[in-house]
Amino acid sequence: MRNLWNDEAGFVISAELVLVLTIGVLAMIVGLSEVAVAVNTELNDISNAIGALGQGYSFTGFKGTDAAVGSKAKSGYSGMTFIDSTDDCDANTSCDLVCGASATATSET
Numbered sequence: 001m002r003n004l005w006n007d008e009a010g011f012v013i014s015a016e017l018v019l020v021l022t023i024g025v026l027a028m029i030v031g032l033s034e035v036a037v038a039v040n041t042e043l044n045d046i047s048n049a050i051g052a053l054g055q056g057y058s059f060t061g062f063k064g065t066d067a068a069v070g071s072k073a074k075s076g077y078s079g080m081t082f083i084d085s086t087d088d089c090d091a092n093t094s095c096d097l098v099c100g101a102s103a104t105a106t107s108e109t
Contacts, residue, residue, distance in 0.1 A: 055084035 063076040 057082055 058081040059079055061076065061078040061080075064074040066072045066074050
């Protein structure tokens with residue numbers, strides 16, 4: 001029993017292991033935090049790209065005539081146009097979550 005009580009061979013290894021694992025866990029937390037910021041930045045870029053897409057559309061109409069009767073109109077449909085106006089969230093430049101406190105602030109009136 002005295003030999004077991006005085007045996008300290010495993011104590012140094014376990015203390016070093018705890019220290020190495022603590023440093024490893026702290027480094028992993030910092031690394032994963034940076035990955036999360038990078039993913040949020042890329043998702044913000046994607047949302048800005050989608051918001052900048054032109055959503056306007058148009059199509060031309062058609063007109064059917066009867067040539068045998070002398071250009072008599074049989075059927076017709078006029079064209080249509082829609083132009084999307086710019087919304088407040090289309091150009092997201094004030095993302096405080098990713099950019100931090102030094103982001104460009106927009107004033108709301």
